[in-house]
Amino acid sequence: MTTVRAILTDIEGTTSAIAFVKETLFPFAEAALDGFLDAHEGDPKVAALLAEVPGPDRRGTLRRWMAEDVKATPLKSLQGLIWRAGFEDGRLKGHLWPDVAPCLRAWAAAGITLAVYSSGSVEAQRLLFRHSVAGDLEGLFGGFFDTRIGAKREAASYAAIARELALPPASILFLSDVAEELDAASGAGLATCQLVRTADGTLPCGRHAEATDFPAVAQRFALPHAPG
8 A cells, every 4th residue: 555645635525514515605605695796896806706607697697506506616716705704703613523623633743745625615625624613724734726726526637636736646545425536536546535424424436445534544544543
C-alpha cells in the first residue's frame, strides 16, 4: 500500500450530514437570494457571477437551479456568498459528524496534507470549516477545490488536483460517499474510500474500500488515530 501523504475529502455525506446541506444551507440561501441580490448585484464579484447565468431572467434561472440542485458554478459561488453572512453573524454553524474533527486534527498533526473537493464553492467550504460546530478547522487544510477545477465525476479533475498539490496521485486518498466520484478519482490514480454513513442512508457500491466513519478510514489505511 502506498503511503498516504494527502487526504482529499468531500463534504456532503462525508464530513457532514446530507440533511445539513439540504435542510439548512439550501433553504437559507433560497430565502435570502432576493435580498442579497438587491443589496449586492452591483458589486463586481456578484455582477461577474450573474453574467455567467444564462437568459434574461437570471433570478428565475438561479431559483430553477436551486430547485433542481444543479451543480452550476455561478450558483454555488453565490450561495457561498449568501452563507458567509449567516456564518459570520452566528445564524449558521457548519455541521460535522463527531468523528471528523479529531481525525482531521490527528492527520494534520502527523504531517498529512488535508484538502477539500466539493461541488460547493471554495468560499462555502472555508466558511463551513471556519465556523464549524467543532471550532475553527480551516487552518488544517492545505487546499480547497470546487467545480472550477472540473466536474467531480471526471478523472481529469482529480489529476489536476494532484498537480496542484504537487503529489503523486497514488499518494492521495479521496474520501466520498458517491461511487461515481470515487470511480473518477480512481481513474486518475488516487486511492479511494467510500464513506458509508448509516444516518445518511449511503449504500456501499462494492467497487472501493469502505468505512463507516473517519476512525474506520484511519484503521483501513494505517493512518494516525485521534487521541482516545
